[in-house]
Amino acid sequence: MITSLLASAGPLTPAARSFLSPTGVEIVFLLVGIAVLGSAVIAVTTKQLVHAALWLVVALGGLAVEFLLLTAEFVAWVQVLIYLGSVVVLVLFGLMLTKAPIGRSPDADSGNRWVALAVALAAAGTLVTLVVDAFRTSWIDLGGGGGSAAMTGQSLFRHWVLPFEALSVLLLAALVGAIVLSRTKDERPPKPRPGKLRTGKPVGLSSVPASTTPPQES
Amino acid sequence: MNLLDTLLRCVGALVAFLTLPLVIGQTEHKVMAHMQGRLGPMYAGGFHGWAQLVADGVKFVQKEEIVPADADRRIFRLAPAVSLLPYLIVLLAIPIGPNGFVGQALDAGLFFVLAVMGVGVIGKLMAGWASANKFSLLGGLRTAAQLMSYELPMVLAAASVAMAAGTVSLTGIVAAFHWWWIPWQAVGAFVFFTAGLAELQRPPFDMPIADSEIIFGAYTEYSGLRFAFFLLSEYAGILVVSALTAVLFLGGWHGPLPDSLGWLWTLLKTFALAFVVIWLRVTYPRLREDQLMRFAWTGLVPLALAQLALTGIVKVAIS
Amino acid sequence: MNIPGSGLAKGLAVTLRTMTKKTVTAQYPDVQPELPPRSRGVIALLEENCTVCMLCARECPDWCIYIDSHKETLPAADPNARARTRNVLDRFAIDFSLCMYCGICIEVCPFDALFWSPEFEYAETDILELTHERDKLREWMWTVPAPPALDPAAEEPKEIAMARKAADKLATAAAAAAAAGGDA
Known part of the structure; x- marks a missing residue:
């Protein structure tokens, strides 16, 4: 970006x-x-x-x-x-x-803190080196409204369409993955049998007692 | 000159921020009372209790400021400010009339407004967590869940109107408005307004502060001036959401009168929408938590996406 | 024929219609309420009618009427007659902190000494002040309204009915006497 x-x-x-x-x-x-x-x-x-x-x-x-x-x-x-x-x-x-x-x-501490520090330093070093090496002493004029929404949109959808679309595909994949992961397996608990009175008459009307019916759409 | 201009605009926004929410609050007192067959406040100030909220403010100032013993004191005290300030900042960016009658015209005004409004919720989360109270924590959790569900349709609906106008600047959107946008963007307006209501936690979306089950949600432990700040942020939020809906979907300053009276139109539309907010509050009971979530994900999000598709199709067809 | 959302619209219509209607709020201290006839506000005592029969105090379910009296002997007007004794009221008090406004005392009074008054604003800061002594009860008497008019189809009041019966009897007797006199 x-x-x-x-x-x-x-x-x-x-x-x-x-x-x-x-x-x-x-x-x-x-x-x-x-x-x-x-x-x-x-x-x-x-x-x-x-x-x-x-x-x-x-x-x-x-x-x-x-x-x-x-x-x-x-x-x-x-x-x-x-x-x-x-x-x-x-x-x-x-x-x-x-x-x-x-x-x-x-216990809000991790045994990996030194590893994390090393990774962070390495990442920072890489980025800083990269940026410094890429731009050196060049000077960017910020006056021309280069960061406006119109300019950003133009450059995004003209020069950088492919990465943009690739990213959106990645996000879509992540979304689908999240849905798949969060979906519970279809294992409903067995329906409780209707209770019986001593005379043998079933209690309740049909199959499922009212308290166990799933909430209806309203 | 330039500095004076900036100062004037800031003062103007501050004055609007301090008075208009009170006007809305008083309207709510009165409208709600009459819708319930009551009279509402009648004493403070003499004439039909016009000064009731001023009296309330004085009362809040006099009250003792209590911080629970187990609370995280600094965050507890900071939370009302975090909750209130974003709305003040947002007011700066909402255009009232044509020809620069706006606190600060921003190039990406729509994004600015949506972004900053989202920040206010952090204040409510801070309040809910720092109170060291289970009800507050529950309220905070519900706030967060509600925000995350309703932010999406709100942004999508706003994106639809930005797409129609071809700009994300609020002044640009109003300038591009035509009367036939109202039927065209009606679904988007509905989604935006409803999601805005939900973000403000106004009834019927007030599950996070449902007084009958979790007392007052994140604000349970607050008293005095800080509590008043939370209430003020709610009314400022009504103002902001109504003004935004008026600007985005109802054409802001466009109206039969000449452009010099455009600000009047914006204000009129804003207050009409604020009336609707109050009206909805009086009419509908509170949605349950699962109904809230289902409404957002299976109701508003598909509607917003459909509106987006419609906008795209019409936009391509007419260009 | 059930449009989705029609229920929601109906709800909105109801609230909007209510808003345009007159409110039912009573602005009580500023505007006095219009009380219905026979309102039970406070019990007034017409001391002159009281004979200290104690019926009210005995019938009172929560014993909130306090009556003290003594007997006075009136010297006989006629030397042959016996001296008459008369009950004199020393104290008549109603404790309105106990009274439950059942009105039995008023119903039971045979001499019309107790009346309902619609006055209800006699709150006190001390509960003892709610025991109204006879002076105060007598003062309430000024606030007792005239009895409301009877319903159009109501039975005649007993007093009038009896008076009429007596008058009729007299009239018939007089007529009979006149007829007899005419015959004679």
């Missing part, structure tokens, strides 16, 4: 500006970035499960602000809509449904 945005933002001109005289936007960008990093670190290190999810909200919201600062308005709002509005709500829902004590959970 970012690369598509950058591609849509116009030609990559070589740097004509110095990194040593940052503009106000750049300073804000850096500060928000630090905040995002900080809250992300807290999210993975805190022992309070729900706090971790809420710090994730801060981190993802900060990320949306970063997108805004890069004038990628559309991506920023999608970030808020999908990640803050849905994914985090889902995470919180899951946490509350399973185990969400108030206060510290002593």
Whole structure:
């Protein structure tokens, strides 16, 4: 998504500006970035499960602000809509449904933390190297409304249709898979036999007692 | 000049945010009372109890602020703000009239509005969890489940109208409106409005705060000003959903009067829809949890998809 | 012929119609209620009629009527006659914190000394104040309305019926006497 945005933002001109005289936007960008990093670190290190999810909200919201600062308005709002509005709500829902004590959970720790740290560092290193190597000192002009919904849509559906469609197929597959997994096997409990009075007369009208009928559509 | 303009717009949105929900709340008092054969508040303020909500506000301020002993204090205190602020921000982006009569015209206004409205629910979840109360937790869970079910049809219905207009900017959508959009997008409007109601947890979709079974859901432990904030967020939510439906599906400022009176049309449509919200609340009983879910997934989502398909077909046919 | 959603629409119509109708709220302290005739608000005592027969106090199901009296001997007007004794009322009180407004005392009073008054606003902050003494009960007497008119097809009141019967008897007697006189 970012690369598509950058591609849509116009030609990559070589740097004509110095990194040593940052503009106000750049300073804000850096500060928000630090905040995002900080809250992300807290999210993975805190022992309070729900706090971790809420710090994730801060981190993802900060990320949306970063997108805004890069004038990628559309991506920023999608970030808020999908990640803050849905994914985090889902995470919180899951946490509350399973185990969400108030206060510290002593077992909220994984033996894999060092492995995870290594993987995270490796991933970050790869990405940073990649991006730095790809763009070097080129300067992208953000002024031309390159992040607007129209521009994003055009580049998405002109240059990046194939990945887009591939992704949607992947999501569809995931959806179908989720439905298949969540479907219970059709093993209904055996119907209880109608009770009998001592005289041998069956109680109840036909086959199933009223209390065991499944809820009807209403 | 520019700064002054921004300031004016912000102040305007704030004033609207502080007064219009109260107007809706008072209308609800009165309309609900008369629909039940009552009179409603008659004393506060002298004339037909117009100042009832002001008096309520004063009462809430005087009340003691209680935080349960086992609660997560910081989150408990933060939750009302998280619940209330998104609606204030959303109001900034809703166009009232033509020629820039809007807090801040956004390029992706529709997405902005939907996104920020979804954030308010996090506040309710925070409240439900941090209260250290089983009823609150249940309310929070139901809130989350309801939001996740109804967000989808809401976004789909909004996507339909964005598709029709060919833009996701709210001003752009209103500008592109024609009268025949109303029958064309009727199903979408129904889905959007209903899903909006469900996201606000207004009756008949108020299972998360069903007072007869879980007291007041996520707000059970709240008192004083913070409780008032939650209530205010509900009425602000009615305002936002009504205004959005008016802008997206009913043509916002379009009407018989000249464009200079467009804001009047937007307000009229908004309040008519707010009346419908109240009307529905008085008329219908609460849906059960499973009925809620079934309504969203087997009712609204297929309807929204059908509307999307219809919009696409008509759009291709007329272009 | 059952359109889906017609029930929902009917519900909306009902609420909308109710909204346009007049409300039933009684704005009580501002607007006094229109009480039906024979409303049971408070019991008034017409002291002058009371003979201290104690019937009311005895019939009261929860014993909330307190009556004290003493006997007075009236000197005989005629030296040959016996001196007469008369009951004098010292205290007549009704404890409205106990009263259940059954009205038996009023029904049972043979001398029309007790009446229903429609006044109902006599709440007190102290429960003891609800015991109304004879002065207060006498004051309530001013609020007793005239008895409502009889129904058109109702039986004649007993007093009138009896008076008429007596008058008729007198009239027939007079007529008979006149006839006899005429004959003689």
